[in-house]
Amino acid sequence: MKKLEEVILSHGKVLGKDILKVDSFLNHQIKPKLIKEMGEEFAEHFKDKNINKILTVESSGIAPAVITGLVLDCDVVFARKQKSLTTDDNTFSSTCYSYTKEEMKRLIVSKDYLHENENVLLIDDFLANGQAAKAMVAICKQAGANVAGIGIVIEKSYQDGRKLLDDMGIDVYSLARISHMDGKEIEFID
Numbered sequence: 001m002k003k004l005e006e007v008i009l010s011h012g013k014v015l016g017k018d019i020l021k022v023d024s025f026l027n028h029q030i031k032p033k034l035i036k037e038m039g040e041e042f043a044e045h046f047k048d049k050n051i052n053k054i055l056t057v058e059s060s061g062i063a064p065a066v067i068t069g070l071v072l073d074c075d076v077v078f079a080r081k082q083k084s085l086t087t088d089d090n091t092f093s094s095t096c097y098s099y100t101k102e103e104m105k106r107l108i109v110s111k112d113y114l115h116e117n118e119n120v121l122l123i124d125d126f127l128a129n130g131q132a133a134k135a136m137v138a139i140c141k142q143a144g145a146n147v148a149g150i151g152i153v154i155e156k157s158y159q160d161g162r163k164l165l166d167d168m169g170i171d172v173y174s175l176a177r178i179s180h181m182d183g184k185e186i187e188f189i190d
Ligand code: 5GP
Pocket: 018, 019, 020, 021, 022, 027, 057, 060, 097, 098, 099, 100, 124, 125, 126, 127, 128, 129, 130, 131, 132, 133, 161
């Protein structure tokens, strides 16, 4: 998505080698028009996949997921992140290493909102090593739901996540794919 690449170049800040800060339009302040275009783009890509549920992770996946759900006319569930390792009988859950918080997190989804045979589109803001996406896939598996695809706003393609998801045979659609980040330079895969 060309517009997103332009906004990343003009507003994104590269922290260290591997973290892209996009607080001004996605992770803290939200630009509704841009988020709307993201959701419409995801919906267009996955429109023939019979999606009847969207699963994302709080909090930054929620905005693009809601627009996608609006266009595809389906409900959106967000996995909650819990620090505690306590389990609840009425939830599906999976632990994953948080890339930005550098600690283990448990993602939980109530059994009330994810069901057997639902055709689920996963959405997240970033793809780095694929741990959050893998945990969402595990949660769908526990529910007996089918993963129809994954929509990612910003993929750092030089990290391990893309290969991990490709190897799982999942349709991954990323709106911006970063091939290289170095200081102030950000390069994209076309
Ligand atoms: P993964 O689980 O794929 O290793 O990392 C993805 C998760 O970590 C995303 O949900 C996102 O919250 C966070 N993340 C990974 N890389 C970045 C980054 O460069 N910038 C920001 N803001 N978040 C990131």
